[in-house]
Amino acid sequence: MVSYRCIMVVKEELKNLDIRYSNVNLGEVEVSQKITASQKEALRLNLKKIGLELLDDKKSILIDKIKNEVIKMIHQSEAPPTINYSEHISEQLGYDYTYLSNVFSEVQGITIQQFIIFNKIEKVKELLLYNELNLTEISYQLDYSSVAHLSNQFKKVTGLTPSYFKRMKEMRKKIL
Template identity: 45%
Template sequence: MIIYIRNMVCIRCIMTVRDELEKINLTNVNVSLGRAEFKENLSYSEISAINSILIKSGLEIIEDKKNKIIRDIKAVIVELIHYSNENLKVKLSAYISEKLNCSYPFVSKLFSEAEGITIEKYYLQQRIEHVKELLVYKKLTLTEISYRLNYSSLSHLSSQFKNTTGLNASHFKDISKKRNPFG
């Protein structure tokens, strides 16, 4: 994977980038003027961490359109699940297409190639993360959560939770209580 870096103008910049990457244990990288080539693909969080470090040195990653679209897809999904008053029964493909003003087949293929999972799978993972938050922090019952998040039934939520986490919801809640006895 290659990332392009703005404001790299000299050998000192190359050394700075190399040193900063080593500090976060990214050593298998070829750094040259304006770019850093990694042997493996980086996750979005790794790219964000690299950019934060580079900004402190007056450098920054030049984001390509594909990465921006992927970041936007994730943001739209997180916003829909965690912060939106929209009905969660909306058709995900139509919702994403409308928000990003892109065709769904295009963004779906792009997302799957970059992330290794489908948009639908990512959506499901985020939805279950929200269920976990509601179980632990809001102390809601599964029935309340099922209603709040517009699941078709309690059994549908329970099934998705078990398939995604490997635990049933009550066992997850018990484990969470043991980890945080004050919560």
């Protein structure tokens, strides 16, 4: 689950299946009673229909928690982080970062750092499209050491410079 809308949908599915819960957060549900195998399977099928997945093995759950922490840090925070990403993730999940990194890489095929970079670039694209901040402000907000570093990373990931990406948006507007 990556949005608050997902939380609402999951709560509704739990209610429909008469599954009592004490807490629903991004990526996790705390049930207040033991659920039956049929309830669990029904929940799995209902969530799958709406594009969500029920995770019940420890590695998948841990990876989902890592992803949620990265998403919260990048997409839901207005200020640059006060500690580095690895420390924050390790602190929030209560595991050594090396362990988290190894599990994530083993299952996802990319490193946590690459996942962070991809998410930061998605955030840069979003901010460029909304035209709210200039590149200097974006680089500060996303904790880049410089605009040049942000631009180089953006080009590596997208194949475009940030200014060309922004011009493409303006060209699309003119065409429409």
